[in-house]
Amino acid sequence: MQSPTRLSVRQAAIFVSVAVGFFVAIVTIATFWWIYSLTLGPERAVAAAAAANPTRWSPSDGAKVITAAMTNTVPLGDNRQPWMGQVAWTTGVQAGQAWITTNPKTVNVQVLVGLTSAEVWTYMVQYVAGGLGVSCQYCHDINNFSADTFPQKVAARNMFYLVSDLNTQFIGRLPNWRGNFIQCATCHNNAPQNREAVSTQFVNSVPPIQVTVDPLDAKGVPITDPTKKPEAIRNQVALQDAVLYYMYNYQIWKPFDGTEGSGRGSLALTYTGGRTQDQVTINQNAMNNNAWSLGVGCNFCHNSRNFLAFELNADGPAANAVYGYNKLKTQVMMEMTTYIEQNWTTYGAIAKPSIPLVAAGGASKFSYRTLSGKIYNVPGCFTCHRGANVPLNAINQADIPAGAAGNVFLPPMIRGVK
Numbered sequence: 001m002q003s004p005t006r007l008s009v010r011q012a013a014i015f016v017s018v019a020v021g022f023f024v025a026i027v028t029i030a031t032f033w034w035i036y037s038l039t040l041g042p043e044r045a046v047a048a049a050a051a052a053n054p055t056r057w058s059p060s061d062g063a064k065v066i067t068a069a070m071t072n073t074v075p076l077g078d079n080r081q082p083w084m085g086q087v088a089w090t091t092g093v094q095a096g097q098a099w100i101t102t103n104p105k106t107v108n109v110q111v112l113v114g115l116t117s118a119e120v121w122t123y124m125v126q127y128v129a130g131g132l133g134v135s136c137q138y139c140h141d142i143n144n145f146s147a148d149t150f151p152q153k154v155a156a157r158n159m160f161y162l163v164s165d166l167n168t169q170f171i172g173r174l175p176n177w178r179g180n181f182i183q184c185a186t187c188h189n190n191a192p193q194n195r196e197a198v199s200t201q202f203v204n205s206v207p208p209i210q211v212t213v214d215p216l217d218a219k220g221v222p223i224t225d226p227t228k229k230p231e232a233i234r235n236q237v238a239l240q241d242a243v244l245y246y247m248y249n250y251q252i253w254k255p256f257d258g259t260e261g262s263g264r265g266s267l268a269l270t271y272t273g274g275r276t277q278d279q280v281t282i283n284q285n286a287m288n289n290n291a292w293s294l295g296v297g298c299n300f301c302h303n304s305r306n307f308l309a310f311e312l313n314a315d316g317p318a319a320n321a322v323y324g325y326n327k328l329k330t331q332v333m334m335e336m337t338t339y340i341e342q343n344w345t346t347y348g349a350i351a352k353p354s355i356p357l358v359a360a361g362g363a364s365k366f367s368y369r370t371l372s373g374k375i376y377n378v379p380g381c382f383t384c385h386r387g388a389n390v391p392l393n394a395i396n397q398a399d400i401p402a403g404a405a406g407n408v409f410l411p412p413m414i415r416g417v418k
């Protein structure tokens with residue numbers, strides 16, 4: 001018979017090893033948890049918070065970019081004052097205040113007609129300077145705000161026309177429009193230059209292959225004879241260029257329900273006679289770009305059992321109201337990107353001597369196009385959307401703070417009708 005003492009020693013040994021095991025396990029878990037929270041944890045928490053509560057752009061975001069920056073060096077031969085940094089901001093805003101005191105009525109305003117100088121000043125401070133992340137000096141000779149001395153001011157005036165035209169011709173006629181307008185910040189996001197037109201996923205994923213593009217003619221019949229195709233796609237082109245070709249040459253040729261401007265368009269695949277494998281590949285990569293630009297899946301726009309169908313379920317439960325009409329809206333958006341590219345030189349952005357390197361602050365090469373022999377940074381879906389179905393930098397008049405003057409918030413001529 002074993003003595004009770006021996007037994008209890010064995011029990012103690014088991015107890016100790018189990019306890020040590022527990023201890024080691026807990027320390028291991030705690031260590032890994034600690035490493036996790038040091039590395040991935042905060043990043044994920046921030047991402048989760050941002051996804052749950054996306055914050056919309058506000059004028060103070062833009063002002064912060066300016067005031068938090070170091071003062072900049074003005075290029076040689078350019079006789080304006082620095083436009084970045086706290087001093088530049090204060091100097092510009094105060095010069096503007098002095099100007100509007102002596103000039104209560106505007107002097108050389110061609111688009112913002114009908115606003116008082118004080119209203120122009122407020123809009124400039126909040127939405128123009130703020131939207132581009134540059135102080136007044138970037139565009140103005142601050143001794144004379146009416147002078148058109150610098151090309152940036154002329155470009156900015158053309159951009160006023162651009163925004164007005166986009167809101168009037170496209171945004172205002174979106175089916176089931178949710179009330180958001182385009183403003184300077186929608187594209188610029190607090191930076192004057194080099195906006196990215198496509199998503200990073202697109203840049204990284206599109207395979208480096210050559211494809212034959214067979215566009216559809218006005219009746220929706222594929223053009224296969226190279227001599228009848230537009231110059232840009234007469235020969236085979238890189239897949240990425242084929243996708244961009246459709247983003248900037250989109251047309252709708254067949255009403256689907258009698259609604260004007262609705263129906264099958266340039267990217268439709270099925271039709272009497274079928275479509276080539278290359279067209280399927282182009283469609284798929286164009287669809288990826290749509291989905292990634294907006295941060296959504298395919299069935300945000302499609303009924304996954306019927307890719308041809310148009311979903312018009314805006315009257316259903318709240319979830320449907322959100323998803324309804326998105327395929328039709330996307331067609332309006334593709335008509336808009338087409339319009340933007342085809343009229344870009346008249347909107348007067350400043351051409352570039354060469355495609356800027358990404359390392360030097362440029363965007364991907366997909367964001368630049370040669371128009372009338374010159375290189376321009378041209379907007380695409382991603383420029384505005386940047387991974388959100390409703391661009392966070394769009395502006396909604398419903399967000400006007402109580403008591404604020406509506407036309408100062410976003411002047412009516414910039415909003416277009418509606």
Ligand code: HEC
Pocket residue numbers: 092093095096097099100103105106107108109110111112113117120121124125128129132134135136137138139140145146147152153154156157160
């Ligand atoms: C991105 C370029 C840009 C920036 C930055 C900018 N402005 Fe302007 N500003 C313009 C343009 C363009 C006009 C002319 C608008 C028109 O023709 O309708 C204008 C007009 C004005 C006018 C009216 C001048 C007149 O002829 O009566 C004032 C005042 C003014 N801006 C003040 C400011 C102030 C203050 C700032 C800085 C907080 C500022 N602007 C920043 C582009 C800019």
Ligand code: HEC
Pocket residue numbers: 128131132152153155156157159160162163182183184185186187188192193194195340349350376377378379383
């Ligand atoms: C549809 C998108 C879009 C909207 C909206 C837009 N811009 Fe632009 N803007 C651009 C792009 C793209 C460029 C070219 C940038 C480049 O060349 O790197 C540009 C260029 C400019 C430039 C010339 C900058 C430079 O240094 O070359 C100015 C100034 C400017 N925009 C002002 C404005 C103002 C003011 C508004 C609001 C009234 C506005 N933009 C709205 C897309 C837009």
Ligand code: HEC
Pocket residue numbers: 263264265266267268269270283287288290291294296297298299300301302307308326327328330331
């Ligand atoms: C932001 C909206 C949007 C997203 C997201 C989207 N699509 Fe599309 N898709 C469209 C539009 C608009 C058309 C119609 C193009 C036309 O008629 O020219 C289309 C057309 C198609 C077609 C051809 C239908 C036909 O009429 O022949 C297919 C197939 C398709 N999409 C697949 C996809 C897949 C797969 C995904 C996910 C990777 C996707 N789409 C994501 C908007 C979208």
Ligand code: HEC
Pocket residue numbers: 166171174176177178179180181182186187247290293294322326327329330333334337379380381382383384385389390391394
């Ligand atoms: C110049 C800025 C701009 C560009 C470029 C742009 N969009 Fe939009 N888009 C908007 C704005 C603003 C809205 C919100 C309109 C509203 O309130 O209904 C919007 C809304 C949408 C919606 C509806 C989302 C929803 O939840 O209601 C879809 C889908 C969409 N865009 C797709 C696209 C696609 C695809 C492209 C490229 C072909 C594109 N957009 C290019 C500004 C832009």
